[in-house]
Amino acid sequence: MNIVIIGTGYVGLVAGGCFAEIGHHVTCVDICPKKINGLKQGQLPIYEPGLDEIVARNTAAGRLHFTTNLADAAPDADAYCIAVGTPPDEDGSADLQYVLAAAREIGQHLARPAVIINKSTVPVGTAEKVRAAVSESLTARGADIPYHVASNPEFLKEGVAIGDFMQPDRIIIGADSEEALNQLQTLYAPLTERGARLIHMAVRDAEMTKYAANAMLATRISFMNEIAGLCEKLGVDVENVRLGIGSDSRIGHRFIAPGAGYGGSCFPKDVRALVNMAENAGYDPHVLHAVETRNHQQKNRLYQKLCAELGDDLSGKTIAVWGLAFKPGTDDMREAPSLALIHALLDAGAKVRAYDPVALHTASRALPHAAQENGDLLLLDDQYSAVDGADALILVTEWEHFREPDFNTLRARMHRALFIDGRNQFHPDDMHRHGFRYIGVGRGHAIA
Template sequence: MPIFEPGLTALVEKNHAEGRLIFTTDAKFGVEFGKLQFIAVGTPPDEDGSADLQYVLKVAETIATHMSTDKVIINKSTVPVGTAEKVSTQVQTVLNERDSQLTFTVVSNPEFLKEGAAVSDCQRPDRIIIGTDSNVAEQLMRLLYEPFNRNREKIIVMDVKSAELTKYAANCMLATKISFMNEMANIAERVGADIENVRQGIGSDPRIGYQFIYPGCGYGGSCFPKDVQALVRTTDAIGYESEILKAVERVNFRQKDKLFSYISKHFKLDQYPDAIKGKTFALWGVII
């Protein structure tokens, strides 16, 4: 496996050996194979920070080019509100060029897994968001997710745009918690309080909770930076000033200097600029 995820190798090997999992680069085969077509390609930041939809739309074109039966197209990539409409337009355009009467529906089904816990997050999701206004698509999605929906009802069905926004709202809320705690840590440092005591003191309130309130050198990873940025670009585009999200980004940007300012202070670099010359630093837990 080119990536490390606990439990993934065994799962892939078993299901591949038993014929339930097939890998192919043959797009036609992939499209003809299933009624449900998942789009789960990257949506990296474009030059201006908005989500680059070229890969999503390319897959939509591929599906439309090869489909020979009606399809449910499920968008699992994190995409701005309105993307399902763009996917629909793309598919319909190609079908029109093909002079095809085939029909399809586009469902939003955002993914909430964390890297490093992908398998368990996938098999035991907190919630399964299904954005659709089609009854048929909803029933198919319910059937698909039945094995992951046994111990309680986890499926939440809503309109497509709300589902698209739910994904950004979740990541932005978590990023906000982190930036808030980083702000508190900076205040604690200046007033002589210990942020670890504060963390435990506020986390014990179930309305706040212990999760995502660890201060550090700013949030990173594959999603928070790009997703907060993408929602900011969305708000800019609709002429709404998102003050909280912009502050979350500013605090995060500033926090990245934190580690270096500690190093500088520890080695008194302002007095001894060569103090770290030739030294080797170990950074634990850094993901590149």
């Protein structure tokens, strides 16, 4: 099939590269000329393991193209995937301006019957708005070309996005017509022929499925963070509780690690958008409110733990931060817990020395006051330089990279051997043996 992807960010570029990899002819469109020019020269705008090889291979094979001009690709398109951002509006609702602008542009350029597939995460009812926007543009140019609008929410996880796309747990297809369903079945045939499961449902059901999935995962994280807080009060080690409940096959081990709160480009905004959808429908989303409140508080926990050790006035103190990306495997800094921590540290007068193996460039954009030298916030490209003279080291993002540090070097370079482990990566007994005062999350009887 000839596919046009509108929006070449995390979702659009992964989907575009992977659709080309399974044999389709793909054109990725973006309004950002810098991004498209870079891609034409083989430079990826994001860090995603394995994506560079896929983009290079398929570009060389002539199956993957990049352009800023939708008109270039529209004449041959069988399918358009909308993969633009849906950031939160002031009231928490998903801002649909980019989705609807993409829909209007499709209507301006649609040249033959096609299916329009929404991959962006959008509130229930958006497909109807997309249909209306396309129709308006077609009418304005006096064209009458048949098209269908389908929903195909994306479930990829940054850091392992290629595997998620190529071996998905399931492919959700929201299609209200036989023709749209057929087109999507053809699109995904190379994956379903290898065993991928395609689940067909109504468009509105598919739109809701995406929000419900993210809200469920966010709920698990907030639930476990709540249990971790209680463990601290009651002298219980949450890591044992986590193992104990995770081994129950009804619960499972994933998304129950306590930590620094969830961040990223999806969970926070999608929970907020679902709350907004519920409230607009006259329905009180008690659980979702609690999920958000707990997450907001959790993002402050590492800072509170530090202040409990060093006092509220951190002026004259130097704090090292390991890990800036919202999770390992990505350079995405959107709503990263490290941001809340660093802002709190700077407000309390601390000097911050931060390191991340891949997110330094995105972090410098997210933290405009960051300097390379002599500022209150330094972003450093070496994990040991980051701890020089530090009164504490706080681990925020659990990169593999940090698993086996040289503890002697750490202790020698730090001013005070205080380690706050925001992801429970280390065992308290081991850390005591290495000479550190160690504080994890929810490790009630393990603080010493």
